[in-house]
Amino acid sequence: MQVDLGNVLDTASAHGVSREALDRLDGRVAAAHDRIERGREAGEHGYESLNLPNSTDPAAIRDAVSRFDDPSAVVTVGIGGSALGAATLTDALESDVDAHYLDNVDPEAVERLLDSLDLASTVVNVVSRSGTTAETLANFLVVREAMADAGVDWADRTFVTTGEEGNLRDLADKHDLPSLPVPDGVPGRFSVLSTVGLAAAALCGHDIEAVLEGAAAQEARLSDSLFDSPAYAYGAVSYALAERGMHQNAMMPYAESLETFSEWFAQLWAESLGKDGLGQTPLRALGATDQHSQLQLYRAGPRDKLVTLVRAAEREDVAIPETDLDGLAYLGGSSLGDLLDAEFEATEASLAAADRPSVRIELDRVDEYGLGELLYAMEAACVLYGELASVDTFVQPAVEWGKRAARGLLGGGDFEEADAVADKEELVVE
Numbered sequence: 001m002q003v004d005l006g007n008v009l010d011t012a013s014a015h016g017v018s019r020e021a022l023d024r025l026d027g028r029v030a031a032a033h034d035r036i037e038r039g040r041e042a043g044e045h046g047y048e049s050l051n052l053p054n055s056t057d058p059a060a061i062r063d064a065v066s067r068f069d070d071p072s073a074v075v076t077v078g079i080g081g082s083a084l085g086a087a088t089l090t091d092a093l094e095s096d097v098d099a100h101y102l103d104n105v106d107p108e109a110v111e112r113l114l115d116s117l118d119l120a121s122t123v124v125n126v127v128s129r130s131g132t133t134a135e136t137l138a139n140f141l142v143v144r145e146a147m148a149d150a151g152v153d154w155a156d157r158t159f160v161t162t163g164e165e166g167n168l169r170d171l172a173d174k175h176d177l178p179s180l181p182v183p184d185g186v187p188g189r190f191s192v193l194s195t196v197g198l199a200a201a202a203l204c205g206h207d208i209e210a211v212l213e214g215a216a217a218q219e220a221r222l223s224d225s226l227f228d229s230p231a232y233a234y235g236a237v238s239y240a241l242a243e244r245g246m247h248q249n250a251m252m253p254y255a256e257s258l259e260t261f262s263e264w265f266a267q268l269w270a271e272s273l274g275k276d277g278l279g280q281t282p283l284r285a286l287g288a289t290d291q292h293s294q295l296q297l298y299r300a301g302p303r304d305k306l307v308t309l310v311r312a313a314e315r316e317d318v319a320i321p322e323t324d325l326d327g328l329a330y331l332g333g334s335s336l337g338d339l340l341d342a343e344f345e346a347t348e349a350s351l352a353a354a355d356r357p358s359v360r361i362e363l364d365r366v367d368e369y370g371l372g373e374l375l376y377a378m379e380a381a382c383v384l385y386g387e388l389a390s391v392d393t394f395v396q397p398a399v400e401w402g403k404r405a406a407r408g409l410l411g412g413g414d415f416e417e418a419d420a421v422a423d424k425e426e427l428v429v430e
Ligand SMILES: O=P(O)(O)OC[C@H]1O[C@H](O)[C@H](O)[C@@H](O)[C@@H]1O
Pocket: 079, 080, 081, 082, 127, 128, 129, 130, 131, 132, 133, 136, 188, 189, 271, 396, 399, 400
C-alpha cells in the first residue's frame, strides 16, 4: 500500500501545503507517535486498538464459528462499529455465503430481508460492544421470532459477540448461546480487526489471518516520521489540510468493492475527530460514478475539500469489444480497467488544475491482505490526526446523548435528554 501526497503540495495546488510546512509538521508527528506508542504499551483505552493485529486470535474466531456447517447466509445484527467493519470486509470480498447486515431499524427493510432468507440455513451473528444498543436488540428480537415462526431452532443458529455485561450478555447466558468476547480498550469503530469485524468474514470463508497480516505490515511501518509511514502520511496531511480550511474529506474509491469501506471510514473519521468544534466531515463518493455528479462540486464549489482517491494496482479486467461505430473506435481494444484508470487520473489532474488538493492511496489488490493494510492505516491515520488536533479520539459523547434521549422516549429509563424532545420548537408550513 502506498500514499502519494504529490497533489497536496503547494506546487501542485495553490492552496496546498509547502514541503517546509510538512517538514515542520513532521516534528509534531514524532511527538504524537511517541504518545501513541506509550498508549499502546500501557493498553490505554483506544490506543489498544492499534495492537489488534497481534492481540487478535484468529484461531479462536474460526473455532467459534466452525460449529455452523455450510451456511447459505450470515445476518449480522449490529450497528455502527459493530457492523461496518465486518460489512467492509464481506462486501469487498467474494463468497458463496451471502452476508447481510441488519443495522437500521427500518421495518420494511427488515421484513424484506427476513422474507428473502432461508432461515434454516442462515447464521445470525449478533454484535454489540455495550450489549445495550436499542436498534441491535430490537432487530435481534424480531429475527429470533421470525426464526421461531419458521420452525427453526434460533438458539442453534445464533452466536453473539459482546462484552461481559449488558442485555445481550444476559440473553446469551440465559439461552446458552455461543459467544465471542469483544476486546477491552477498543471502541467499536476501531474494532474491525477483532472478533467484532472478523467473525462474519470467517463465516464467509475469508482468510482472516491475511487481513491481520496486512494490518501488521502497516503497524510495522508506524514510525516517528510521516515520510516513513503511509498511515501517518495520510493522517498528517489530512490534519494539515483541515487546518487550512479543508473541512471535508471526500473518500472516493475507484472500486465498487470498496463502497462500504467509505461508510466505515465515515464513522471512523466523524465520530473520532468531530469534537470541540473541530473535525473533518467525511463525504462518501465512488469513482467513476460520482465523477458524473459530485465532482462538479469538489472541483468548483467551496474550497473546503480534500479528495481521497483509492484504487488497486491489480484487479480482474474486462476487454471492451472492438467497434467500428464512428467516435467509439478509441474504446475498442482497451478495457474497462483502462477506462477506470484513465478516469482516476483525469479526476486527479482536474482537481489539481483547479487548485483542489487530493491524496492518492494505492493498494496492490483488494484482497484480505490489502484490506487489512487499508483498514489499519486509516485507523492509525485517525489516531495521529486526533493527537495533532488535541481531541479525545476515543469517545463519542454526542452520539450517546441521542441514544439516551431515544431510550428515554421508549420508556427504557429516566433520561433527562428525553425531555429535550418535548421542548422541540415548531414552525410548521403546510
Ligand atoms: O456495539 P454497540 O455497543 O452496540 O454500539 C454500536 C454503536 O453505537 C453507538 O452509536 C456508538 O457511538 C458507536 O461508536 C457504536 O459503534
